[in-house]
Amino acid sequence: xxxxxxxALTASRLSAQETSLFGKxxxxxxxxxxxxxxxxxxxxxxxxxxxxxxxxSVVITPFKPFAxxxxxxxxxFSLAKMNRPLAFESTRELQRLFSAFMLQHVTDAGSAGFARxxxxxxxxxxxxxxxxxxxxxxxxxxxxxxxxxxxPAATEAFAVMMPEKAPAVGEKGxxxxxxxxxxxxxxxxxxxxxxxxxxxxxxxxxxxxxPLTDGSAGLQKFVDLVxxxxxxxxxxxxxxxxxxxxxxGFTREAQKGKLEDKRIPCTVCEQGKVTVRIETKFTP
Ligand SMILES: [Zn+2]
Numbered sequence: 001x002x003x004x005x006x007x008a009l010t011a012s013r014l015s016a017q018e019t020s021l022f023g024k025x026x027x028x029x030x031x032x033x034x035x036x037x038x039x040x041x042x043x044x045x046x047x048x049x050x051x052x053x054x055x056x057s058v059v060i061t062p063f064k065p066f067a068x069x070x071x072x073x074x075x076x077f078s079l080a081k082m083n084r085p086l087a088f089e090s091t092r093e094l095q096r097l098f099s100a101f102m103l104q105h106v107t108d109a110g111s112a113g114f115a116r117x118x119x120x121x122x123x124x125x126x127x128x129x130x131x132x133x134x135x136x137x138x139x140x141x142x143x144x145x146x147x148x149x150x151x152p153a154a155t156e157a158f159a160v161m162m163p164e165k166a167p168a169v170g171e172k173g174x175x176x177x178x179x180x181x182x183x184x185x186x187x188x189x190x191x192x193x194x195x196x197x198x199x200x201x202x203x204x205x206x207x208x209x210x211p212l213t214d215g216s217a218g219l220q221k222f223v224d225l226v227x228x229x230x231x232x233x234x235x236x237x238x239x240x241x242x243x244x245x246x247x248x249g250f251t252r253e254a255q256k257g258k259l260e261d262k263r264i265p266c267t268v269c270e271q272g273k274v275t276v277r278i279e280t281k282f283t284p
Contacts, residue, residue, distance in 0.1 A: 055198055058132045059186040060160065063202050066119035066181035071235055071279035078283050079226060097280055098219050101234040103147050106178060107210035113225055114232065117209065119179035120146030124206060126161060128169045129191050137161045138185065143177075143206075151179050151204075160185055160205040177206035226282045233281040240276060242269035 077097065081087040101114075108115035126139035139161050145153040160183055167173045183205040188198050212218055226232060241247035245266035252261035268274065 056188045057186075058136075060132070060136065060205075061184050061186075062181065063184040064182040066179055068119075069235070069277055071277050073276055074233075074279045074281060076283055077280050079223065080284065094223075095219065097234050097236065098222060100148075100236050101222070101232070102212040102214065102218070104234060105212055105232075107212055113221065113230070114212065117178040118207070119181060120148055120151035121176065121178050121209065121211060122146045122151055122206075123174065124159075124161070124177050125172070125174050126159070127172050128167055129158070130187070130189060131166065131169055132160070132185070132187060135162050135166060137163065137166055138187070138189075138201075138203075139173075146179070154204070157204070158201060159203050161208070162206070163208045175206075175208045176211045178209045180205045180207055227284045229284070231281070233279050235277060235279050237275050238278050239273040242266060242272050242274045244268045245272060247272040 077089055077094070078087075079089070081089045082094070083090055103121060104117055105114045106117050106121070107113065122143050122145070124139075124141050124143040126137075126141035128137050129140055130138040132138055137160070139159055141157055141159045141161070142155045143151075143153060143157075143159075145151060161175075161177065163173060163175055181204070182202055184200055184202050186198075186200045189195055222232070242249070245251050245268075248266070249269065249272040250263040250265050253264055255262050266272070
């Protein structure tokens with residue numbers, strides 16, 4: 001999925017329709033011409049160095065793709081067990097997990113309705129600096145930190161963006177976007193003070209996306225999709241009592257000649273709790 005999105009940023013001839021990449025089967029549209037960007041990766045010389053001024057081609061290559069952290073454990077949330085005695089599947093837990101799900105997924109008309117976002121979702125305000133072609137813009141932008149804390153905020157930062165509908169150079173825009181990591185852009189700026197200097201910039205890249213709707217309608221749609229067989233999962237960081245210290249945050253050691261035990265801070269937890277990244281899969 002992430003690879004396909006980055007291919008979209010690097011592929012040089014994508015139509016506007018093909019840039020809507022949150023579908024489950026975009027392979028046919030992104031497959032062509034992998035050779036063109038690949039040959040230029042090798043040639044991508046030192047960053048930010050002046051070069052041949054006559055060259056106005058644009059080459060965008062992945063530099064540091066956004067890495068989704070791996071889950072240590074997986075578990076199943078079964079809708080059939082909702083609110084049964086002793087089951088963790090409660091209405092409240094479903095609402096909590098759906099809130100996390102909304103931060104990790106986007107609306108996708110092409111598939112079952114929701115698709116996993118390639119990276120953290122945020123809101124971006126931008127001014128178009130240069131049209132890099134094929135729906136990709138170089139923008140100067142402000143963006144908020146993502147709600148999950150994985151993408152820090154930025155102000156007045158250059159970034160690469162693929163909006164649904166691109167405003168003209170110099171115009172402003174606002175969009176909900178998913179971060180796809182950092183890309184290297186080799187191009188010749190047309191704006192002051194860099195105009196005419198061939199250079200490579202490493203910048204965050206974003207793709208405009210449609211966020212999930214909040215509230216009970218969104219949750220109901222999600223439940224209906226799970227009941228009809230759609231496979232979804234959500235990643236959360238869950239806190240559990242530490243087994244090593246029994247949830248105390250320290251272990252005791254008897255000291256000779258003293259009534260009180262020595263308290264040794266537990267090295268595997270924080271104040272008695274361990275945080276485990278869990279993937280919860282939803283089943284009917
Ligand atoms: Zn502990």
